[in-house]
Amino acid sequence: MVYAVETETILILKGNIIFTPTSDQFVVFPKSYLVIHDGIVREIIEKLPEQYADCPLRDYGDRLIIPGFVDLHTHAPQFNQRGLGLDLQLLEWLNNYTFKEESRFQETTYAAAVYEKFAQELVRQGTTRVAAFATIHKESSQILFDTLVNKGIGAYVGKVNMDCNCPDSLREDTQTSLAETEELIKQWAGNPLVKLIITPRFAITSTRNLLAGLGELAVKYNLPVQSHLSENKAEVDFVAELFPEQKEYHKVYDHYQLFGQTPTLMAHCIYLTDEAVAVMKNNGVVAVHCPDSNLNLSSGIMPARKLLTAGVKVGLGSDIGAGHDLFMPRTILKAVQMSKAIYSVDNDQKALTLAEAFYMGTKGGGAFFGKVGSFEQGYSCDALVIDDDMGRVEGQSLIERLQRFIYTGDSVNIVARYVAGREVK
Amino acid sequence: MVYAVETETILILKGNIIFTPTSDQFVVFPKSYLVIHDGIVREIIEKLPEQYADCPLRDYGDRLIIPGFVDLHTHAPQFNQRGLGLDLQLLEWLNNYTFKEESRFQETTYAAAVYEKFAQELVRQGTTRVAAFATIHKESSQILFDTLVNKGIGAYVGKVNMDCNCPDSLREDTQTSLAETEELIKQWAGNPLVKLIITPRFAITSTRNLLAGLGELAVKYNLPVQSHLSENKAEVDFVAELFPEQKEYHKVYDHYQLFGQTPTLMAHCIYLTDEAVAVMKNNGVVAVHCPDSNLNLSSGIMPARKLLTAGVKVGLGSDIGAGHDLFMPRTILKAVQMSKAIYSVDNDQKALTLAEAFYMGTKGGGAFFGKVGSFEQGYSCDALVIDDDMGRVEGQSLIERLQRFIYTGDSVNIVARYVAGREVK
Numbered sequence: 080m081v082y083a084v085e086t087e088t089i090l091i092l093k094g095n096i097i098f099t100p101t102s103d104q105f106v107v108f109p110k111s112y113l114v115i116h117d118g119i120v121r122e123i124i125e126k127l128p129e130q131y132a133d134c135p136l137r138d139y140g141d142r143l144i145i146p147g148f149v150d151l152h153t154h155a156p157q158f159n160q161r162g163l164g165l166d167l168q169l170l171e172w173l174n175n176y177t178f179k180e181e182s183r184f185q186e187t188t189y190a191a192a193v194y195e196k197f198a199q200e201l202v203r204q205g206t207t208r209v210a211a212f213a214t215i216h217k218e219s220s221q222i223l224f225d226t227l228v229n230k231g232i233g234a235y236v237g238k239v240n241m242d243c244n245c246p247d248s249l250r251e252d253t254q255t256s257l258a259e260t261e262e263l264i265k266q267w268a269g270n271p272l273v274k275l276i277i278t279p280r281f282a283i284t285s286t287r288n289l290l291a292g293l294g295e296l297a298v299k300y301n302l303p304v305q306s307h308l309s310e311n312k313a314e315v316d317f318v319a320e321l322f323p324e325q326k327e328y329h330k331v332y333d334h335y336q337l338f339g340q341t342p343t344l345m346a347h348c349i350y351l352t353d354e355a356v357a358v359m360k361n362n363g364v365v366a367v368h369c370p371d372s373n374l375n376l377s378s379g380i381m382p383a384r385k386l387l388t389a390g391v392k393v394g395l396g397s398d399i400g401a402g403h404d405l406f407m408p409r410t411i412l413k414a415v416q417m418s419k420a421i422y423s424v425d426n427d428q429k430a431l432t433l434a435e436a437f438y439m440g441t442k443g444g445g446a447f448f449g450k451v452g453s454f455e456q457g458y459s460c461d462a463l464v465i466d467d468d469m470g471r472v473e474g475q476s477l478i479e480r481l482q483r484f485i486y487t488g489d490s491v492n493i494v495a496r497y498v499a500g501r502e503v504k
Numbered sequence: 505m506v507y508a509v510e511t512e513t514i515l516i517l518k519g520n521i522i523f524t525p526t527s528d529q530f531v532v533f534p535k536s537y538l539v540i541h542d543g544i545v546r547e548i549i550e551k552l553p554e555q556y557a558d559c560p561l562r563d564y565g566d567r568l569i570i571p572g573f574v575d576l577h578t579h580a581p582q583f584n585q586r587g588l589g590l591d592l593q594l595l596e597w598l599n600n601y602t603f604k605e606e607s608r609f610q611e612t613t614y615a616a617a618v619y620e621k622f623a624q625e626l627v628r629q630g631t632t633r634v635a636a637f638a639t640i641h642k643e644s645s646q647i648l649f650d651t652l653v654n655k656g657i658g659a660y661v662g663k664v665n666m667d668c669n670c671p672d673s674l675r676e677d678t679q680t681s682l683a684e685t686e687e688l689i690k691q692w693a694g695n696p697l698v699k700l701i702i703t704p705r706f707a708i709t710s711t712r713n714l715l716a717g718l719g720e721l722a723v724k725y726n727l728p729v730q731s732h733l734s735e736n737k738a739e740v741d742f743v744a745e746l747f748p749e750q751k752e753y754h755k756v757y758d759h760y761q762l763f764g765q766t767p768t769l770m771a772h773c774i775y776l777t778d779e780a781v782a783v784m785k786n787n788g789v790v791a792v793h794c795p796d797s798n799l800n801l802s803s804g805i806m807p808a809r810k811l812l813t814a815g816v817k818v819g820l821g822s823d824i825g826a827g828h829d830l831f832m833p834r835t836i837l838k839a840v841q842m843s844k845a846i847y848s849v850d851n852d853q854k855a856l857t858l859a860e861a862f863y864m865g866t867k868g869g870g871a872f873f874g875k876v877g878s879f880e881q882g883y884s885c886d887a888l889v890i891d892d893d894m895g896r897v898e899g900q901s902l903i904e905r906l907q908r909f910i911y912t913g914d915s916v917n918i919v920a921r922y923v924a925g926r927e928v929k
Binding site for chain 2: 196378420
């Protein structure tokens with residue numbers, strides 16, 4: 080296909096291009112040109128035709144060009160808390176560490192300092208799209224929006240809503256919580272890269288009125304939703320106690336239009352009945368697998384294969400600070416490892432392949448943001464350039480080089496990052 | 505206690521000293537002096553007395569000083585193979601990847617190049633003591649000894665012995681295998697830091713004559729032994745088929761004096777009967793936990809708590825190349841995470857604490873090398889200096905800073921390494 084060429088809006092990246100258009104395999108374009116028009120992938124070509132001769136070209140030589148990573152669940156205010164208190168389980172950990180830390184975000188200067196470090200670390204680690212929880216504080220949430228906009232990262236940011244079962248310092252008045260959320264909704268309606276996502280922390284810290292109001296806002300403004308579901312057995316029991324009229328955890332969200340009525344992310348999804356899985360599938364709710372977090376808090380292991388087989392969409396999350404690691408290749412790898420741990424005791428649940436987990440961390444999770452996470456025509460050009468010269472082994476194929484990067488690589492191997500065709504630093 | 509001071513043999517390191525003299529907790533000496541005499545820890549003191557005034561002092565300020573890490577199971581020749589072929593299980597992975605790679609070590613130039621990279625990476629990642637498999641090749645094994653000596657790392661190196669159930673290129677004549685092993689034994693009898701360890705690959709690749717001969721050599725020269733035990737169900741079944749006269753896998757080694765008759769390391773130990781566990785305990789055999797490897801090859805999860813409760817000593821191994829990561833803090837963390845995965849389905853098996861896993865990766869594993877892995881008086885001064893300034897959080901305790909390093913740190917945080925009081929680079 081021959082395009083008209085507007086040199087000023089074209090950018091061309093050259094290198095060994097690898098991605099997963101489908102979850103079953105890596106597709107490789109050796110030493111090829113990725114042609115980007117207005118931030119969108121136009122085509123991948125082996126030889127550059129005359130028409131592009133005057134367009135800006137960045138030649139990355141023998142390096143790998145892969146999609147940027149998508150982190151579908153993380154808590155920005157817990158960045159300073161990584162690696163601490165992980166001898167506890169979920170509810171104790173929230174009360175003893177997390178709620179104390181999040182209370183500090185009433186101070187905007189503290190928030191600004193932490194969010195700057197968090198955003199800088201996302202860039203460094205190669206995350207180009209993130210769905211992040213902030214805290215209940217409107218001003219601090221505003222700072223997280225601003226910080227991510229300034230860095231040029233694509234994001235959904237959630238001002239957290241909580242109005243019960245939490246310390247006084249984090250308990251909101253229901254109407255104020257809804258009103259402040261609506262103010263932020265209006266304020267962030269227009270940004271192309273950083274958007275608001277409706278974020279009840281989880282059923283436990285939400286009154287019925289809060290859930291009802293948030294569901295109405297989500298539907299009214301057609302906004303996506305993120306929350307937590309069935310992470311820990313004590314949590315599941317507590318939800319059953321708090322919401323006896325709903326027979327199951329997921330029904331609490333579903334009842335209040337927070338479970339797929341608009342695009343929805345549910346983190347963890349470890350202890351689900353078959354019925355809950357069927358509803359997730361039918362409602363298109365995305366299950367976000369956070370293996371490090373689930374291990375660190377002794378929560379259990381999400382049955383990723385079982386969910387995939389049932390037709391549920393699965394993405395990956397770092398879940399900072401219960402998770403400790405923002406480098407998504409290690410979460411990709413951990414998802415594979417956990418599926419193998421399940422397989423070793425239940426041969427019916429086939430292990431994830433590396434391509435499947437890479438897909439989850441790129442195109443699979445990226446779908447929540449639109450056409451993101453692939454280099455097919457029409458996709459946003461979110462890309463990383465990988466320099467794997469250090470420790471390179473002669474004779475390795477491009478796919479082996481990518482495997483090697485995922486297993487043994489680090490942020491130092493990432494030498495350039497692009498979000499929607501724009502380089503971020 | 506007041507010591508006579510021979511300034512020329514004393515070295516003093518100053519910093520925040522942390523280690524685990526017992527497995528139940530970290531012990532902390534803030535801003536203290538670690539006094540080393542001839543490579544051995546003499547004492548830790550808060551204020552430097554007059555007698556040491558003229559001794560060389562390296563002041564590491566507010567940095568952490570911790571014991572060097574001990575890697576009790578790894579395969580040096582598989583360094584180039586990390587991260588590849590991990591969609592397979594043990595026996596297929598050996599046949600399709602590992603044996604091909606190890607065959608290349610017939611060429612000494614290839615061996616020299618790989619072993620240099622391996623040793624350099626050990627230093628960079630903060631491993632100060634290692635028990636390593638080489639290959640069957642005497643000349644290449646010799647190169648691994650030399651390389652580790654040159655780097656100044658403390659090591660047990662095993663020339664691998666195999667005389668059946670492997671490709672022709674790696675199958676040794678039994679008598680030649682034993683004779684070459686004995687030559688290396690004599691050659692390396694005197695080195696203080698790098699020593700030989702008897703290394704039948706595993707029961708499957710050993711004839712009865714080979715095992716008998718190796719057991720005799722171990723006892724005759726009082727040399728330690730390393731091998732693999734009960735890693736994978738198909739492997740366990742194959743051993744039962746090959747050695748029907750021994751009722752169980754561990755009895756094959758025990759019968760031939762390769763199971764605690766001299767100090768012995770057995771990697772993996774996933775599928776053990778209670779009787780096998782009791783024999784390990786009685787014979788003092790060390791179980792080496794290699795969580796990454798066991799996950800990568802879908803082998804299963806070693807029940808570390810169960811072994812510890814039964815009185816078996818447990819250390820940690822990277823198990824390159826089925827494992828992919830030489831940075832031992834991540835293996836420490838993975839051991840904790842795997843114990844939590846077990847705990848989440850069996851509350852009787854209490855999760856490992858971080859201190860317990862740190863102990864396994866320092867003093868616990870270090871015991872195989874003598875007084876190694878602690879800063880108690882009389883211990884070899886194997887130490888790392890950790891600079892955690894980047895990402896430091898105000899107000900964190902020293903133990904929290906160490907936790908943070910283990911969860912989120914990297915080799916770049918290690919700014920100095922000492923083995924037996926000598927700095928290695």
